[in-house]
Amino acid sequence: MSQVDTNPxxxxxxxxRMPSIxxxxxxxxxxxxCFARALTxxxxxxxxTTVVSGIGCSGRxxxxxxxxxxxxxxxxxxxxxxxxxLANPELxxxxxxxxxxxxxxGGNHLIHAARRNIDLLVICVNNFTYGMTGGxxxxxxxxxxxxxxxxxxxFETPFNLPHLADSCGAVYVARWTTFHVRQLTKSIRxxxxxxxxxxxxxxxxxxxxxxxxxxxxxxxxAMKFYKEASVLKNGADTRELDIGFQSPIIVGSFVNRxxxxxxxxxxxxxxxxxxxxxxxxxxxxxxxxxxx
Amino acid sequence: MSETGGAKKPKKVQGIVHVDRERCKxxxxxxEFCPTRALDLDSTYNAKGxxxxxxxxxxxxxxxxxxxxxxxxxxxxxxxxxxxxA
Ligand SMILES: Cc1ncc(C[n+]2csc(CCOP(=O)(O)OP(=O)(O)O)c2C)c(N)n1
Ligand code: SF4
Ligand code: SF4
Ligand code: SF4
Numbered sequence: 501m502s503q504v505d506t507n508p509x510x511x512x513x514x515x516x517r518m519p520s521i522x523x524x525x526x527x528x529x530x531x532x533x534c535f536a537r538a539l540t541x542x543x544x545x546x547x548x549t550t551v552v553s554g555i556g557c558s559g560r561x562x563x564x565x566x567x568x569x570x571x572x573x574x575x576x577x578x579x580x581x582x583x584x585x586l587a588n589p590e591l592x593x594x595x596x597x598x599x600x601x602x603x604x605x606g607g608n609h610l611i612h613a614a615r616r617n618i619d620l621l622v623i624c625v626n627n628f629t630y631g632m633t634g635g636x637x638x639x640x641x642x643x644x645x646x647x648x649x650x651x652x653x654x655f656e657t658p659f660n661l662p663h664l665a666d667s668c669g670a671v672y673v674a675r676w677t678t679f680h681v682r683q684l685t686k687s688i689r690x691x692x693x694x695x696x697x698x699x700x701x702x703x704x705x706x707x708x709x710x711x712x713x714x715x716x717x718x719x720x721x722a723m724k725f726y727k728e729a730s731v732l733k734n735g736a737d738t739r740e741l742d743i744g745f746q747s748p749i750i751v752g753s754f755v756n757r758x759x760x761x762x763x764x765x766x767x768x769x770x771x772x773x774x775x776x777x778x779x780x781x782x783x784x785x786x787x788x789x790x791x792x
Numbered sequence: 793m794s795e796t797g798g799a800k801k802p803k804k805v806q807g808i809v810h811v812d813r814e815r816c817k818x819x820x821x822x823x824e825f826c827p828t829r830a831l832d833l834d835s836t837y838n839a840k841g842x843x844x845x846x847x848x849x850x851x852x853x854x855x856x857x858x859x860x861x862x863x864x865x866x867x868x869x870x871x872x873x874x875x876x877x878a
Contacts, residue, residue: 505810507860507869519865524817524842529864537861679825681861719864720820 509536512546514566521560525719527678527704528558528625532565534681535596535623538688549592552581554606556632557706558598558625575605578613581620589763589784592692593619599626599701600638603659607639614668614697616762619784621691621698624661627706635709642745645714661701663738666755671696673738673755677703677726680751687753695786696761703749716746806874807855809847815867818842822859822868828852831859 513536522528539546546567553562555574562569572580577595585593595602602610602624613620629647630636636649639659646653662673672691676684684702691698705711705722716722726749733740734752741750760768767780809831816838822845823831832848845868847853853870860869 507810507812507866508857509860509866509869513866515866519815519817522864525819525821526864529866530821530862533861533863533866678864681858685861718819720824723821723824 508540509533512536512539512566514564517564520564522557523706523708523719525705525707525722526557526631527627527702527706527719527722528561530678530681531623531625531684531702531704532561534685535688536565538685538692541685542689542692544592544692548590549594550584551594551596552577552584553595554597554601556598556601556630558596558627558631558704559601561596561625575601575607575609577601578606578609578618578620578622582609582613582618585619585784586763589619589782591784593621595620595622597622597624598631598638599624599628599640599659599661600630600636603639603661603664611664611668614665614670614699617669617671617696617759617765619695619697619761619763621688622665622700623688624699624701625704626661626701627704627710629706629710631706631709635706635713640743642743642747644745645710647713648709658743660738660742662699662741662754665697665699666738669697669759670699670755671757671759672698672700672753674699674753675701675703675741675749676751677723677730677749678705679723679726679730683751690753690756694756694758695784696759703743703751714745805854805872806851807853807870808850808873809845809853809859809868809870811844811846812867813838813844814840815865816842816844817865817867818844819864821862821864825862826853826859827856828854 551562551569553559554577581593581595637647641654674687705719707719730751770778830849830852831845833843834846855870855872857870
């Protein structure tokens with residue numbers, strides 16, 4: 501074993517906490533793998549990078565990353581992260597959590613952080629269910645699928661998360677599945693190179709609850725399904741990104757624009773009102789990384 | 793994967809994988825998505841009862857580390873060990 505026998509992602513993870521609590525074939529770990537590699541490739545300053553999660557299986561991510569990280573209460577990752585960013589604009593703040601945490605109980609924080617263009621990178625693991633609590637309906641649960649809280653099939657209209665983030669003003673919006681490891685890594689790298697509210701949805705298998713209840717096989721079956729069912733459409737109109745039960749999944753990078761961040765807008769306003777007497781609040785780096 | 797065109801040239805890259813058998817949960821992602829199909833799940837078990845991957849066709853591994861990128865449990869990674877490019 502003379503060659504490099506250390507896993508390249510080891511330095512980004514708290515290996516003493518492994519194995520993770522995630523079930524065999526759960527996709528959350530694959531997304532973390534991509535995230536760790538994006539950190540290396542984008543040469544992000546790890547001392548200035550922090551990860552905030554809410555509650556859920558996906559919310560466990562913050563606890564496994566060897567970074568300053570915070571495991572907040574359910575739904576409150578974005579407000580906590582907003583506070584971190586505003587108190588210390590030098591920080592590169594990432595929110596990593598599930599779609600239940602971010603779009604159900606935390607939904608209001610999500611839309612307002614996007615509207616205000618708070619400088620955060622949000623990685624939302626969408627497994628179409630509340631995994632941690634036993635497979636209940638989540639805001640993205642596709643119509644017709646069954647759940648512990650919808651034994652006769654889910655009948656509500658689900659959120660199309662990229663459309664939600666886009667409509668609220670996010671400056672970067674993308675969706676990938678855990679099958680798209682290279683594209684997801686590149687997308688995270690790209691998002692690190694931007695300032696403002698950035699949102700990446702990662703469609704991920706939950707074999708234990710979503711798939712088992714819906715007879716969709718294991719994690720590998722989900723990955724094979726993503727491979728077959730995904731349609732790449734970079735720049736697609738986000739209104740077209742609905743996901744139905746086992747329907748095609750449109751993936752890609754959809755929105756990439758610039759508009760003033762919350763702090764920039766505040767400085768601009770107060771400078772115009774108070775002139776010289778206003779001391780601008782530090783705006784932080786224009787992007788998290790150099791050269792990307 | 794080959795860039796050699798017509799004439800057969802010596803293989804450019806050779807890879808090897810490192811597997812942490814005890815951390816593996818046997819999901820099979822690495823085996824399924826290895827571009828050269830160099831891996832198989834072993835017939836033996838680890839302590840938790842999962843079948844970790846083995847490099848069944850070592851000549852086919854190019855060290856691309858795609859297996860490493862797919863692994864949700866950080867228990868495999870590939871590295872290049874030799875380059876024969878003149
Ligand atoms: C205030 C509050 N309400 C409810 C819960 C129970 N709870 C824990 S995780 C969770 C949902 C998590 O779903 P998601 O964010 O999709 O994560 P997953 O487990 O699927 O990765 C719920 C409702 C809680 N912990 N706190
Ligand atoms: S319950 Fe689902 S989301 Fe949670 S760890 Fe298991 S497979 Fe992953
Ligand atoms: S390093 Fe690449 S070629 Fe070798 S086993 Fe892994 S995926 Fe296959
Ligand atoms: S991807 Fe990782 S956990 Fe899954 S079988 Fe391969 S080594 Fe084991």
